[in-house]
Amino acid sequence: MSATQYAVTAAGAAAIVWVLWYFLYKSGPAVAASVTEGVQEVRITVKGGYTPDTIVVRAGTPVRLQFYRDETADCSERVVFEEFGVDVPLPAFETTTVDFTPHDAGEFPFRCGMNMLKGLLVVEPATADLRPSASPHKLHG
DSSP: OOHHHHHHHHHHHHHHHHHHIIIIIOOOOEEEOEEETTEEEEEEEESSSEESSEEEEETTSOEEEEEEEOOOOGGGGEEEEGGGTEEEEOOTTSEEEEEEOOOSOEEEEEEETTSOSEEEEEEEOTTOOOOOOSSTTSOOO
C-alpha cells in the first residue's frame, strides 16, 4: 500500500468513528423544566439533533415541551415519545407545543421519526428536587 492509500484509509476510518459517536453516543446538556402556573415547561431548539438531549421533569405535574425546529432536515420532521403516545410533526421554522402528564418516575426515550436523533426524558418522583448532582443525567435530585 502506498502512503496515499494509508492516508485515505485512515481518514475513512476516522469519519466512520465520528459518525458512530455523533449518532450513538453524543450527549448534550441536561435541563430541568421550569414551572409556570403549575406546568413544567422546556423550550427545545431542534437543529442537528435535539438540544438538550436530556430533559428532567417531575411526575404528576403537566409537561409542556415547546420544540422550535430551526432546520429543514428530513430526519427532524417529527418527534416521538412512544411511552406517552406522542407522535407529532415539527414544521420547519415553527414552534410546536407538546403537552402531556407523566404519572410514573423513570427514563423515557424520545426520538425523531427516523429513529436517528434521540433524547431522554427523565421523570423524577414528585417529591424530588430538580438540581445538579453527580448523576449521569446531571440534574437528578
